[in-house]
Amino acid sequence: MTEPVVLVEGLTRKFGDFIAVDHVSFEVYPGEVVGYLGPNGSGKTTTIRMLLGLLEPSDGKASVLGYDAFSQSEEVRARSGYMSQKFALYDDLTVWENLSFYGGVYGITERARITETLELVGLKGHDRELTRNLSAGWRQRLALAIALVHRPRLLFLDEPTSGVDPAARRVFWDLIYELAGQGVTVFVTTHYMDEAEYCERVGIMRAGKLLAIDTPEALKAGTIPGAVWEVYASPLQMALDNCADCKGILRVGLSGDHLRLITEQGLNARQVERKLKDIGLTVQAVQKGEPTLEDVFLSLARG
Amino acid sequence: MEVLVNDSILIQATNLEKHFGEVRAVDGIELHVKAGEIYGLVGSDGAGKTTTMRLLVGAFRPDAGQVSVCGYDMSHQVEDGRAQLGYLSQRFSLYEDLTVLENIRFFAEARGLSAREWYPRCMEILAFVGLDAFKDRLSGQLSGGMKQKLGLASALVSRPRVLLLDEPTTGVDPVTRQDFWQLLIQLINTTGQQNGGVAVILSTPYMDEAARCSRVGFMRAGQIIAEGTPAQLRDTLADRIVELRGQPVGLLRRIAAQDADVEDVQAFGDRLHLRIREGRTAVAVRHLQKRVPAAGGELTAVRPIQTTLEDVFIALLENKETDSEGMQSMNGVP
Numbered sequence: 001m002t003e004p005v006v007l008v009e010g011l012t013r014k015f016g017d018f019i020a021v022d023h024v025s026f027e028v029y030p031g032e033v034v035g036y037l038g039p040n041g042s043g044k045t046t047t048i049r050m051l052l053g054l055l056e057p058s059d060g061k062a063s064v065l066g067y068d069a070f071s072q073s074e075e076v077r078a079r080s081g082y083m084s085q086k087f088a089l090y091d092d093l094t095v096w097e098n099l100s101f102y103g104g105v106y107g108i109t110e111r112a113r114i115t116e117t118l119e120l121v122g123l124k125g126h127d128r129e130l131t132r133n134l135s136a137g138w139r140q141r142l143a144l145a146i147a148l149v150h151r152p153r154l155l156f157l158d159e160p161t162s163g164v165d166p167a168a169r170r171v172f173w174d175l176i177y178e179l180a181g182q183g184v185t186v187f188v189t190t191h192y193m194d195e196a197e198y199c200e201r202v203g204i205m206r207a208g209k210l211l212a213i214d215t216p217e218a219l220k221a222g223t224i225p226g227a228v229w230e231v232y233a234s235p236l237q238m239a240l241d242n243c244a245d246c247k248g249i250l251r252v253g254l255s256g257d258h259l260r261l262i263t264e265q266g267l268n269a270r271q272v273e274r275k276l277k278d279i280g281l282t283v284q285a286v287q288k289g290e291p292t293l294e295d296v297f298l299s300l301a302r303g
Numbered sequence: 304m305e306v307l308v309n310d311s312i313l314i315q316a317t318n319l320e321k322h323f324g325e326v327r328a329v330d331g332i333e334l335h336v337k338a339g340e341i342y343g344l345v346g347s348d349g350a351g352k353t354t355t356m357r358l359l360v361g362a363f364r365p366d367a368g369q370v371s372v373c374g375y376d377m378s379h380q381v382e383d384g385r386a387q388l389g390y391l392s393q394r395f396s397l398y399e400d401l402t403v404l405e406n407i408r409f410f411a412e413a414r415g416l417s418a419r420e421w422y423p424r425c426m427e428i429l430a431f432v433g434l435d436a437f438k439d440r441l442s443g444q445l446s447g448g449m450k451q452k453l454g455l456a457s458a459l460v461s462r463p464r465v466l467l468l469d470e471p472t473t474g475v476d477p478v479t480r481q482d483f484w485q486l487l488i489q490l491i492n493t494t495g496q497q498n499g500g501v502a503v504i505l506s507t508p509y510m511d512e513a514a515r516c517s518r519v520g521f522m523r524a525g526q527i528i529a530e531g532t533p534a535q536l537r538d539t540l541a542d543r544i545v546e547l548r549g550q551p552v553g554l555l556r557r558i559a560a561q562d563a564d565v566e567d568v569q570a571f572g573d574r575l576h577l578r579i580r581e582g583r584t585a586v587a588v589r590h591l592q593k594r595v596p597a598a599g600g601e602l603t604a605v606r607p608i609q610t611t612l613e614d615v616f617i618a619l620l621e622n623k624e625t626d627s628e629g630m631q632s633m634n635g636v637p
Binding site for chain 2: 039040042136162165173193198236240253257301
């Protein structure tokens with residue numbers, strides 16, 4: 001089997017009494033796009049900071065591109081790109097000036113490389129624009145260009161799409177896939193449950209612990225015990241109270257004006273409707289739903 | 304417009320504008336939110352959600368247009384209007400060195416509840432959000448989810464008719480988010496019969512969360528570019544999203560993108576989602592089933608999938624670039 005690009009074993013970081021990252025272990029293989037999904041404060045950024053050698057682990061170890069992440073962090077950083085959550089761009093410089101400034105930090109001075117990188121992220125022709133005039137989506141591409149200018153084999157993206165609109169987010173993901181197609185390994189964090197669907201494998205983080213890591217499909221198959229239904233029924237409160245004790249209904253939750261049920265496998269819509277009528281509900285509609293990574297998260301979190 | 308005279312509308316904005324220098328942060332917003340509704344203002348950072356919220360609570364003066372809350376005009380009856388409002392700002396701060404009860408008492412007294420009223424009301428609202436057992440705990444020692452519930456309790460302590468929540472769930476643990484929604488829906492349901500009901504306006508960057516609102520307004524560049532119930536919005540793309548699986552993905556993608564009936568191709572890991580022209584789904588699927596094997600690829604699964612609000616939003620943004628006419632017709636869905 002190929003050597004992992006990132007190999008993490010029992011990685012732990014404490015801040016005083018607080019355990020930000022709690023014995024996390026996983027591997028990332030070449031060319032993979034791996035997501036790290038979790039709410040704010042679940043340990044995503046702290047993990048990345050340890051992988052880049054910016055923070056010393058309290059326990060465990062991480063190797064990145066074959067180097068020890070902490071003791072050989074310079075080797076790691078020379079070969080990996082990092083786009084941080086709050087990336088710093090110089091607003092009063094042009095796109096070109098920003099990229100050539102950061103390129104210089106990595107010792108990259110060739111104009112051709114700057115041009116190529118701008119082309120890669122779709123900023124060709126915008127090199128003379130002032131950074132302050134860029135939309136959120138374009139700024140984000142410039143930040144990606146900065147992370148890519150030294151042609152890293154591994155890219156760490158910390159919540160790269162926070163705050164950009166869904167259309168810009170899709171364009172961004174197209175870029176990520178293009179990079180992955182060229183053999184770049186991508187490790188990306190997000191707190192958007194739906195965004196994690198873009199990743200080949202997703203790690204679910206909560207309170208410093210890695211609850212699971214697998215493909216979105218396998219996570220859904222492995223943690224959601226049955227079929228998902230979107231049910232329009234009333235009264236809602238009674239539905240919530242009674243469904244919980246109803247045989248065959250494994251979970252019930254509210255989703256706006258309707259219910260989201262997880263039932264045992266093998267029931268059809270009519271059978272689900274019958275169950276709900278039997279507990280005294282008026283049923284308007286029962287539709288098959290799609291399991292989501294939020295369902296996975298809730299399943300894992302509630303144990 | 305007959306909606307304007309409907310007395311169940313608790314909060315209303317007409318032609319609302321707010322400029323910061325050259326930037327039109329809010330650019331002609333119309334909102335009519337009724338008792339019993341949870342209205343979602345959905346958009347990315349900079350779309351104008353927070354500015355809209357601040358105009359609605361009267362923290363900013365609009366450059367044009369007006370806001371009324373329970374019939375009070377916020378430009379000259381702002382105190383009466385605010386008495387009807389509960390507001391949870393994005394950066395809600397509580398006093399970490401005060402207990403839960405002391406924090407909520409502070410908000411109760413600030414909202415003018417008398418010494419006789421505040422205690423029973425605070426206990427009632429703490430019980431509602433499930434914090435009554437923690438009333439004596441220091442707020443600094445609450446979990447994130449509990450802090451968020453305390454924020455909600457503080458916004459609710461004066462029994463507002465209109466609740467404004469600015470990104471209450473951004474970055475929040477999904478478990479907490481689920482509990483938070485259950486509280487909101489209970490609030491809407493239990494206050495429905497008494498005192499005429501409550502209206503909630505909530506802003507969020509999450510498309511999947513928008514699906515939980517009774518009505519959604521998509522915001523972009525200071526405008527609401529489409530509005531409707533989640534079902535109405537999804538119906539605009541009904542049966543037009545198809546998922547493909549197969550090998551090799553690059554080939555599938557190329558073939559799909561070349562099909563004249565395919566408007567958009569998006570990769571999700573090893574799956575592709577296609578948006579297909581109206582009424583052409585069956586035709587496009589037949590073409591793919593023929594063309595992929597002919598080109599030496601393998602199609603392992605083709606299935607129509609549920610349209611998401613994100614699909615709708617993206618289709619709208621693309622239309623906006625080519626056809627601003629079509630966008631306008633989406634507006635004002637009842």
